[in-house]
Amino acid sequence: MRRILPIILLCLGVQAQAANVALVVANQEYDTRTPARGAEAVSAASAALEDMGFHVFAGEGLNAEEMRAQLAGMHERIMREGAERVVVVLAGHFAQSRSGGWLVGRDADAPGLALADGQGLRLDIVLEIAALATDGAVVWLGESTSTTGFGSGLDAGLPPRLMAPQGVGVVRGRADQVLAGLRQSLRPGTTLASVVDRNRNLTGEGAIPSLVPFLPEGYAPSARADLRAFAAAQEADTEDAYQAYLDSFPNGQNAQGARAALERIRNSPERIEQALMLTRDERRAIQNDLTVLGYDTRGVDGIFGPGTRGAITTWQRQNDLSETGYLTQDQIFNLARQGADRAQELEAEERARRDAEERSDRDFWAATGAAGDEAGLRRYLERYPEGIFAGLAQDRLAQFEAEARDAARARDLAAWRRARNANTIAGYEAYLQDWPEGEFAENARSRARALQPESEDSTLPPGLDQSALARARAAEQQLGLAGPTRLLIEQRLARLGLDTGPIDGVFDDQTRIAIGQAQERFDLRPTGYVNQDLLTMLVSNLFREFFD
Known part of the structure; x- marks a missing residue:
């Protein structure tokens, strides 16, 4: 992603520091070309230079026009206010010819020599502008670990040698090595020659002094830069952050605090637990011990998330230990011992429960x-x-x-x-x-x-056809008259003076005649089959006789 970051340091009244200028361009991603692997590493150079009081022009993923704009900004600054020291850091795809070299812009395709100036930043112009520094200039060139092709007249990479103007040093190497060398060179009292000599992956040419340091002994960045760098380290609160501060400010006003923070982190409960290098199975065993002891780890999966950390903290509190949420080796042994003891207790309790349940089972069976x-x-x-x-x-x-x-x-x-x-x-x-x-x-x-019978029309009750008779028969069946109920109905019909035939609970033809006669007596439609109305009448008469 393209970013242009002009970083302007506040001048704190120290003239020597206010007059230092830098340009940092990191082109790793390209629109149509393979990425320049590793180039983005030099982006961190902006912060290092800023902390040392440089006015920094910086950008990532710039095209040729944008790179020239940043270079023009630096040039204008130097011409307007002067510059004691100039640092240029360039990384990305480079192209070369017999006449010089270029840092290729983000949107370049495969330019040939004729189009190189339009799609890249010409290095000899960069060197010429850097030479305007009064006390020294260094151009750091971070080469990519990947290569790419160009058009006619251009080859990939940097020229074997660059014609550096007087007072300008050129250091080349991999982008990450360039960043490391730059940071070393920004330590007051450090010469460029010592930096190149210590790092075999760096090559220097031009003005690489072996006696005169790039920043003089006793050179101190502004107090505000020191404070800002230390505040950033405190916000991150990591070993790398504090070490980065000390790398830039080994004798800074917050160096003692940074070393104390490093000691704290290196001896922190988290780091002590990390040093144990617990396996996934060992973490599961710890979670199982906590669970057996009644602490909720929210799962036994070998991952120490918030649930497990909370369970560890509670266990530490109840065992009068420092509540860190992280375990030492002794605490793990103690936890395992408690877990084993509690597991035996639970097993005994379960055995007693099963015995009691079995006794209760047998007693209830007996009863x-x-x-x-x-x-x-x-x-x-x-x-x-x-x-x-x-x-x-x-x-x-x-x-x-x-x-x-x-x-x-x-x-x-x-x-x-x-x-x-x-x-x-x-x-x-x-x-x-x-x-x-x-x-x-x-x-x-x-x-x-x-x-x-084949035809029942002659025996049907008056006004009753076959369909009506079928409905009457179905209505009686729905009553579900059991044998005792049928016997009672025959008895009631007999009390009414009707001839039902044998009173045996079986509705024969004579019983049907008696049922029809009873229905006529109660002003019901005579069908010869019992329905709810007739049943109600017979029961009502039964109660009336009882009370009479």
Whole structure:
């Protein structure tokens, strides 16, 4: 992503520091070319130069026009206010010819020599502007680890040598090595030659002094830059942040505080736990111990998230330990010992619970199911559906149910035999009333239909056709009159002086005549079949006779 970051340092009244100028361009990403791997590393040079009092012009992913604009800004600044020291840091894809070199712009395609100036930043112009410094200038060139092709007359990479003007040093190497060398050179009292000599990955040419340091001994950045760098380290509060501050300000006014912070971090509970290098299984074991002890880790997955850290903190509090949320080796051993002891206690408690439950199971069986009656067996299964004797209780209940089915079938068969012996419509209807889903129900319906006369029009009650008769028959069947109820109806009809035939609970033809006569007496439609209205009348008369 393209970024242009002009960074302007505040002048703090120290003339030597106010007159230092720098340009930093990091071109890693390109529109149509492969990325210049590693180039973005030099972006950090802006902060390092800023901390040392430089006025910095900086940008990332710039095209040729934008790079020239940044260079023009630096040139204008130097011409307007002068510059004691100039630092230029360039990284990205470079192109070269026999006449010089270029830093290629972000939007360049594959330019040839004729178009190189339009799609890149010419290095000899950069060197010429850097030479305007009065006390020295360094141009740092960070080469990419990837290569790319160009058009006619151009080759990839930097020229073997650059014609550096007097007073200008050129240091080249990988971008990350360039950044490291730059930081070393910004330490007061450090010569460029010592930096190049210590780093075999850097190559220097031009003005690389071995006696005169780039920044003189005793050179101190502005107090504000020191404070700003230390504040940034405090905000990050990491080992790398404090070390970066010390690398830039080894004798800064906050150096002692930075070293103390480093000591704190390196001996922090988090770092102590990290040094144990706990495996995933070991972390699961710790979570399991905490869970056994009653602390909620929100899972036993080998990942120490907020739930596990909270559980560790609570355990530390209850064991009079520092509440850090991180474990030492001794604490892990202590936790494992407590977890093992508690696991044994829980196992003993579970064993005692099972024993008590088994005793209760056996006692309840003795009081209920052991007698073998159906009610007792059902009570036992309601209490202990998975109990010790559940299988036995279920087997015995199955026997009871089988016996009940056999008895019901015997009653069904007896009723069927009575109906078959009578072999009348009334007899079969009586069977169907008592056994509508019986084993012989279909046979009963078939025989009843067979006994129906071919035409009943002459025997139908006056004003009643076949459909009305069928509805009356269905209405009686819906009443579900059992044998005792039929017997009671016949008795009530007889008390009314009607001839029902034998009072035996079977509605034969004579009973049907009596039912029709009773319906006429109660001003009901005579059908010969009992309905709810007739049943109500008969019951009402029964109560009236009782109270009379």
